[in-house]
Amino acid sequence: MVSSLTGLPMANASLLDEGTAAGEAMSLSFHNLKGKKTKYVVDTDLHPQTLNVIQSRATNLNVEIIQLPLSTNEGIDQLKEILSDVCGALVQYPATDGSLSVDNFQKVGELVHSNKGLFAMATDLLALTLLKSPAEFGADVALGTTQRFGVPFGYGGPHAAFFATNLKYLRKIPGRIVGLSKDRLGKPALRLALQTREQHIRREKATSNICTSQALLANMSAMYAVYHGPKGLKNIAARVYGYTTILADQIKNNSNHEISNGKWFDTLTVKLNGELADEILAKALKFNINLYKVDAETVSISFDETVNEQDLVSLVEVFTGNASFKFPEQLPTIAEGFIEN
Known part of the structure; x- marks a missing residue:
């Protein structure tokens, strides 16, 4: 994957x-x-x-x-x-x-x-x-x-x-490398082919002193991808991008604030005009939304697959003051040139 x-x-x-x-x-x-x-x-x-x-x-x-x-x-x-x-x-x-x-x-x-x-x-x-x-x-x-x-x-x-x-x-990176081998019956089998960072193997030539990996969580992530498949993952990513773009458009068109990053996937950095970051954070907390304070006049928002329509409506109110925003029937599609650029 x-x-x-x-x-x-x-x-x-x-x-x-x-x-x-x-x-x-x-x-x-x-x-x-x-x-x-x-x-x-x-x-x-x-x-x-x-x-x-x-x-x-x-x-x-x-x-x-x-x-x-x-x-x-x-x-x-x-x-x-x-x-x-x-x-x-x-x-x-x-x-x-x-x-x-x-x-x-x-x-x-x-x-x-x-x-x-x-x-x-x-x-x-x-x-x-x-x-x-x-x-x-x-x-x-x-x-x-x-x-x-x-x-x-x-x-x-x-x-x-x-x-x-x-x-x-291959022999210079840290971590375990899984390779294709054969079992005792001659059938294909996966096994740990290299463990270049482990101190118990050629300790003096270990590539790293870090011996902890998150194998369980790596498997969880792999199974998440297997469950959704390539098309499902792309749909999740397109939805995340769509939600981010809706909020960006609302901030740009209906507030005095500025979006610092011209292109985005899931994260917006907002330069505030007329309000302080602490004020925006306090408004967001009323909706149980946690934003990142970059500095006194800048906040950052990141979206993921758990964000829902109500979250987006609440964020629009936080940044624009518009409490009557209606969620659009169709999400914005990937902007022209987004993939190429």
């Missing part, structure tokens, strides 16, 4: 969470060049909790984490200036503010590859049912959490992470 959505031929089973998986992508990039290049570039639109884990992991490797706005031409120019010492780069797709500014992603990958580094993308499996795959941008690694596929929030965890890559890094 993960290989199909990311476009990369191999995926492990599984890692702890998205932050840990991102740390492993950084470590893989560093060790792939035998520690000769000590700078790792991450996009400024990376999830903050992911950035924190990467920075913690980088300390003991003596890797310097550099944040650049890689979705902008300015960020590309800054990357070129330090490229000779860069072992890899990581971008968030969609970004932490919900945006889909992907015009430079392929260029980032080409630049990093020209210096023998690795290009990684932290991404969302549900979004990938509609968006271009990381492989189409030239990514060497795709990673993220499978929480979107049937796993409860759990007040922050646990959530299984996925980690997909190319076959050439």
